[in-house]
Amino acid sequence: MRYAEPETVEEGLALLSTHDDARCLAGGASLVSRMNAGQVAPAMLVSLHRIDELATTTESAEGLWLGAMSIHRAVATEARLRGAMEVVRSAASQLAHPAIRNMATLGGSLCLADPKTELPAALVAASARVEVAGPAGRRSLPVEQLLVGAFQTSLGKGELLTRVFLPRGLGGAVGHHLRFSRVSADYPTVSVSLVLAMDGETCSHARVVLGSCGPVPLHVDAADAVLVGSRLEARDVAEAGRLLVQASAPLDDVRGSAEYRRMLIPRLLGRALSQARELAHV
Ligand SMILES: Cc1cc2nc3c(=O)[nH]c(=O)nc-3n(C[C@H](O)[C@H](O)[C@H](O)COP(=O)(O)OP(=O)(O)OC[C@H]3O[C@@H](n4cnc5c(N)ncnc54)[C@H](O)[C@@H]3O)c2cc1C
CATH class of the missing domain: 3.30.390.50 (CO dehydrogenase flavoprotein, C-terminal domain)
Structure with a gap:
């Protein structure tokens, strides 16, 4: 198995295109345990840890963009997630236990698409959108259109999820x-x-x-x-x-x-x- 630590999204995309079964590594909480159990064996593992863009949070008048590599603890303690957006903060602060909240990421939760998990549901409640980067450029879609089945997303070959947009929602909500x-x-x-x-x-x-x-x-x-x-x-x-x-x-x-x-x-x-x-x- 090959392992790489790109520093930009573009480098990451180039590495993902080198093998048919290349995989992103985010928190690793689920992927590494599946690899340890012999359930998956990617030929190329592309770690997202050194890509600063994926760990960045930005704010606009319309809402908040959270990088795909935001760990659950960071989401749980993000004070700007107020009003309607608080549903996501509330879910991130309650799920699993501290070890998982310190390790697993927002992007990993969405791309795993495990029906047992709760953060994807909170993101749908918040009417969140995701940004996806791939060989054809970047596109944005509602979370509902990313999650297409149990453990299935609409991500295409060689695509990776870069960030999640949370709209502020109705005042007073x-x-x-x-x-x-x-x-x-x-x-x-x-x-x-x-x-x-x-x-x-x-x-x-x-x-x-x-x-x-x-x-x-x-x-x-x-x-x-x-x-x-x-x-x-x-x-x-x-x-x-x-x-x-x-x-x-x-x-x-x-x-x-x-x-x-x-x-x-x-x-x-x-x-x-x-x-x-x-x-x-x-
Ligand atoms: C013991 C345990 C208990 C848990 N309990 C709960 C719980 O109570 N509630 C809950 O909601 N969740 C729970 N989870 C799930 C957890 O919150 C995460 O959803 C999960 O671990 C995946 O996040 P990760 O960052 O570790 O992703 P990884 O394990 O690194 O990756 C998961 C999958 O997503 C892909 N991927 C990751 N990031 C990207 C990206 N940016 N672009 C494209 N593909 C990507 C990987 O290639 C892999 O296929 C639990 C997990 C574990 C291991």
Whole structure:
């Protein structure tokens, strides 16, 4: 196996084009354990650690660009992630445990596309976009279009993810993330990421996204529509939960059966909405 540490995105792209099965190495938390288990054996490993551009955060009037190599701890402590964007900070601060949060990266989480993980769902809730660099130049696309299936992205051959854009979102909106796991630090059985705005006691904006409930983060426009204009009463939450359950295809694994996950969805949704509502009224 060959190993390289390019210093620019362009050098990285050139190295990725040298082997059909060349792979980027980000935090390595997942890739290295899969290599150790003999599940993958790339002929060329392109480390992204020395590419400064990928570790840079920039701010504009519209929002924040986070470099693909931002580790979860840096995202969790990024004070500029406020309002709607806070959903991503909230998820990064709760997921896994300190060793993983100090190692794994935003770009690695998206490119792994593991349905058990929660950061991709939080990024969909935040209406985030990604920038991808490849042999044909750079392009930008919504996170939903990057995540196309379990462990599958729409990245083309020789492409790498450079950064993630988080729009500021509606003024007055709050972002919140709630996870349910068997024990602390385990992957969540179900996670709920949401952005909510209230006009007095009435919900004026809602975007709810679930993790571990399908091959990709689950977002159902009709469920958001039930919440918007409602007072988030029990029957509104139950109807939104019913629509989410109907559209879900939950994982069925050691962390919970599909049936158990379907039972959890409306309960966690209710809890996440009432916590977010409190935050919106602070
Ligand atoms: C023990 C353990 C517990 C975990 N618990 C949780 C949890 O509770 N919640 C949660 O959400 N997540 C959890 N995760 C997942 C973690 O948050 C990351 O999603 C995961 O480890 C991948 O990030 P990484 O930076 O280590 O990527 P790597 O392992 O380095 O790479 C993963 C894949 O993405 C590709 N890749 C990486 N970066 C790029 C890029 N910029 N462009 C193109 N391709 C790229 C690699 O080639 C590889 O195929 C856990 C992981 C582990 C190992």
